[in-house]
Amino acid sequence: MAFFHSEADMKHPSGYALIRRHLRRYPHALRQHLLQELNRLVTCEPVIGIMGKTGVGKSSLCNALFRSEICAVNAVEACTRQPQRVRLRFGQHYLTLVDLPGVGESVTRDGEYRELYQRMLPEMDLVLWVLKADDRAFAVEEQFYQDVFAQFRGPVPPVLWVLNQVDKTEPAEQWCWLSAQPSALQAEHIARKQQVVARQLGIAEQNILPVSVRGRYRLSRLVEAMITRLPKQARSPLVPHLQNGYRTTSIISTASSSFGDAVVEVIDKVIDLAPLPQVARSALQAVTHTVARAARSLWGFFFG
Template identity: 40%
Template sequence: MTSMLENKNKPFNEINKKIILEKIKNEISKIRNYTPKVAIFGDTGVGKSSLCNALFGKNIAEISDVEACTRAPQEILLSGEGNGITLLDVPGVGEDPQRHAEYRELYKSLLPGLDLVIWAIKADDRKYATSIEIYQEILKPNLEKCPVIFVITQADKIEPHRKWDVQKNEPGEEQVVNLTKKINDISSRFNVSTNKIVAVSANDSWNLVELVNKVVDILPNEKKYSFTREAKEETVSEEAAKNAEIGIFEEIKKKAGETWDYIKYEATDIIVDKVKEYTPKIAHTFIRWLSSFW
């Protein structure tokens, strides 16, 4: 929809304005209640359950890291603040070489219905040649519709694994060096920006805020909010929450098209009212951003 004005030949009057503003309200409601579908790629033992539990605060026992025996992806709907989020546990390409062709077709069939892929790679995993092939062939051509974030899991176990700074709950100096090397290695071998790679330790709740920040950065404007809505509150920074609301504003402005100049003040009031209702903690920050926008 390039414009919310159905008939451009009609004079722009109060009746037309009311119709457009009602459409804007409906569009905002649709965005705020959207149920995103997120696929978690990764081999058995990579820590998919722990990662999802840490991100969304649910006990996701259904995502199994025990056996690499499932051919069908497991779909789990988590009910949260809005219409929830759907997580799809996808078997890793390295789990069973005999099923490589089968998994390739599975990924192709799943991709059109996905909003985001979280690709989990263990901190000590060095064998991902097959994953690179799948990424380049299937996922990379579709990044605009379905972005991919690479997550290095179990960062606390990277060598030297006994050097984790327990008091500060962060990697020790030597571990930081090795994690940086790991990020650069994935960046080079997959040919992706380091901005789309993040190391975390789910068990220690380390760097999850940075993960959410990066996810919000790469998601399309109309889908940013649905992710921050479902993530645990402590993993959503003020910046991520603000950027999610800015995403809604930018999407509404884009869909209003040429009618925006006629309804921008009323539409902005509607948007601000919803920010105050849904994310009151960052309302002031968002309004301040709006002031600079005008």
């Protein structure tokens, strides 16, 4: 369903009417093209891959982040050995989560999964690779990451490594459930674990995010990282799907600013491709940032 309606439908003031008003100087055909492109921005559907071994808490993590229930958490066996696509809807916005089967089950299955992951990588905007904080080694993940990502030909989606269940970090009995914080000794061990994982996988330490769903620890930091790593056009459509506590002023500010930037890029692209005299092209480019400011101010109308 298109968000932008015909001018006949604009008898009452709305965000769409205001956008049209700012585009009134554009030739009709160009204005329609712009509205179509803006509509694509508003209706963009982010695709996030969820990777990791069975039992690392992928489903629990997703259920903690997003408003919709993702899939039943099963501690005995994997939910599925096939990619499970979950299409979430909130209002007019959609989000697709691709829950990929866990690595490390067997050599045969890992070989199948490598091909599967490589085939699916190009369609993803972001990958959350979930690790279990109390695992002692990550040789399987290291090999898999090198085989799938490092050797992939083409653009690779950004990866956030989620060090999950850090409340189990020794000494686990020292976790403070009331303040949702690790003890000083646990915090030291968590930091050391981040360093070990970064060194073993050959990745930047800031890409490893320690969290605990059960301990309500640093999930907001993970959401902030997701928003900044997603492509500009995918940031705002993610926000409506987040649990209430993660739709913070900072998250909304980043998303709305990115939406305005994406609008500028769309307008510049459409103007560059249009067969216009240079004078007309310059005149339209001069009002581009006015339209972008309007888009930012109307962010809540589209995504709130």
